[in-house]
Amino acid sequence: MPNIRELDPSASPLDYFGFELRRKREEAGLTQGELGACIFCTGSLVGQVETARKVPTREFAERVDAALGTDGEFSRLVGLVLRSQLPSWFQAYAEMEARATYISSYQAQLIDGLLQTEAYARAVLGVRGGDDLDARVAARLDRQRILARQEPPLAWVVLSEAVLYQAVGGQEVMREQLAHLLDFSADGWTQIQVLPFGAGQHPGMMGAFNLLRFDSDPDLVYTEDFVQGHMTADPSKFREGSLRYDQLKAAALSVGDSAALIARVVEERYGHQPEPVGRAVA
Structure with a gap:
């Protein structure tokens, strides 16, 4: 039976996404199940989105636009919906990040x-x-x-070497994650350097920024x-x-040497040996 919980848009x-989805669906004369069949999902999922119990994916929004002929309305709106799921204190940064022309990041952990x-993010956020x-x-x-x-x-991203060895999510997740970093080697817009253990004391010891x-x-x-x-x-x-x-970039390995180190860690630490029996995966 369709879920008819009322929303305040x-x-x-x-809530606005769900309200508009229900309004546009009803204007088209479709039930939740009929719309679900059009966009390759269940009517129950459509109902959960319409009642703000489920966050829509970008793919969901794009399929709804195609099915209802809404000219990209839901595809544009879903970005705001997803951003609203970030921590409230992080949302302002995410907005500025999306407008930046140059992003420099140092990550220690x-x-x-x-x-x-996706698997690495799920392991981190799942904690x-x-x-x-x-x-x-x-x-x-x-x-x-x-x-x-x-x-x-x-x-431009500088990663502490420790990041490569912190087995977030287990071997398979780390193997996929480090391979993903190597995919950026051919991307002139994204550069990755590794700050090696041998760098000793350095200006990033106070934390990521x-x-x-x-x-x-x-x-x-x-x-x-x-x-x-x-x-x-x-x-x-900002000058500081x-x-x-x-100084961190100067102390780090070159982009090429960093890629070589990442590839070596993938092979030596996250090769295809089986997970130890009984080990819990975060």
């Missing part, structure tokens, strides 16, 4: 979110628990669309702590961050 982007595979994991993973992956634009930002540069907006520094993120356009803070980042 002003409550959130997700994890692969940068823009470079994560927190909760029943909205699919939505949080979808939101993180949607951020990565900026790297696939016709004119993407220039992204990002720098965003823009064509017209003030440049930004972004950092995170255990509770929330911090973003500032203070020119003195830029100096630290240049």
Whole structure:
């Protein structure tokens, strides 16, 4: 039986998406099951999206547009829906990240979110628990669309060597993730360097940080702590961050040598040997 829970379309982007989906479907004279058949999903899933109990994927939105002839309306709206699933304190950064022309990232413990595979992101985000994991993973992956634009930002990422050995999600997940990093070797817009253990003390020992540069907006520094993120356009803070980042790049392996190290770690640490019996995978 169709779910007819009423929504307040002003409550959130997700509620607005569900409200509009139901309105457009009914205008087309389709039941939830009939629309589901058109877009290769169940009527139950359509109902869950219409009642804001399920976050739509970008593929779902594109198929709805095609089925209902809505001229990309839902494909445009789904970006706002997915962004709303990010932590509230991170949403402002995500908006600025999407507008940046140059992104510099130093990561000490994890692969940068823009470079994560779905399985790696699921393992990282799953640590927190909760029943909205699919939505949080979808939101993180949607951020990565900026790297696939016709004119993407220039992204430069420095990773601590420790990131390569932190077995997030198990061997298969790490093998896929590190192979994904190597895929960027042929991409002139995304450069990856590894800061080796042999670098000793370095300016990134205080933690991860990002720098965003823009064509017209003030440049930004972004950092995170255990509770929330911090973003500032203070020119003195940005200069300090830029100096630290240049020092990290100078201490890191070259882009070519970094790729060679990543490939070696994939082979030596995450080869096709079986998982140890009884080992829990995060």
